[in-house]
Amino acid sequence: MKTLLQISTSLFSSGGQSTQLADTFVAEWQRTHPDGRVIRRDLSVNPVPHLDAERLTAFMTPAGQRSAQQQSIVAYSDALIDELRQTDVVVIGLPLYNFGIPSSLQAYFDHLARAGVTFKYTASGPIGFLTGKRVLVFATRGGKYAGTEKDSATTQVRAFLSLLGMNDLEFIYAEGLNMDTETREQGLRAARQQSLELAQSLTNI
């Protein structure tokens, strides 16, 4: 049985355009994978705390020396990592906010990046441990930036997931959503169609 993890990061939760686009994909994936399991993590409904010195110190403290509070901080991060570890398909809704990824997604990423747990440094560069996953990113934005240097959000997502061992990524863009109605409708229509076709093409995962 395959498992899909849907990570929603829109401020507007299920009402966000990135969430709804990802929902189109997930609904079709469920239709074509009736035995598949879907886990939903909505970072607006259940935000991950910002990384601070207390949390980072808990991660860095050897297991046997952690206080009860530190153990609970690490257990929370471990649970997020375990959820991802058991996933075959990762679906991320990625709105562009002020030229960056949503801060909720940054906080989530900050709880996944654990040296020795999700990746390790070697002389020839880092090696990620969360391998064998297909990642689909549904990127929505008001303007049009795909393929330009202003699209640093997707570059960051790619680099970060690669650190953890996830290199099989695909980006589905819906752009120009805050331009005129025609541009928005056209962008959404094309992205929805692409999402459906993508879900139908994933026959072996």
Ligand SMILES: Cc1cc2nc3c(=O)[nH]c(=O)nc-3n(C[C@H](O)[C@H](O)[C@H](O)COP(=O)(O)O)c2cc1C
């Ligand atoms: C706080 C905020 C900041 C935004 N910043 C940008 C931006 O820098 N560039 C852009 O093209 N669109 C920007 N937008 C527009 C969103 O990217 C666009 O509406 C997107 O579809 C939102 O996705 P969502 O509905 O899933 O949250 C911004 C929207 C909000 C709410």
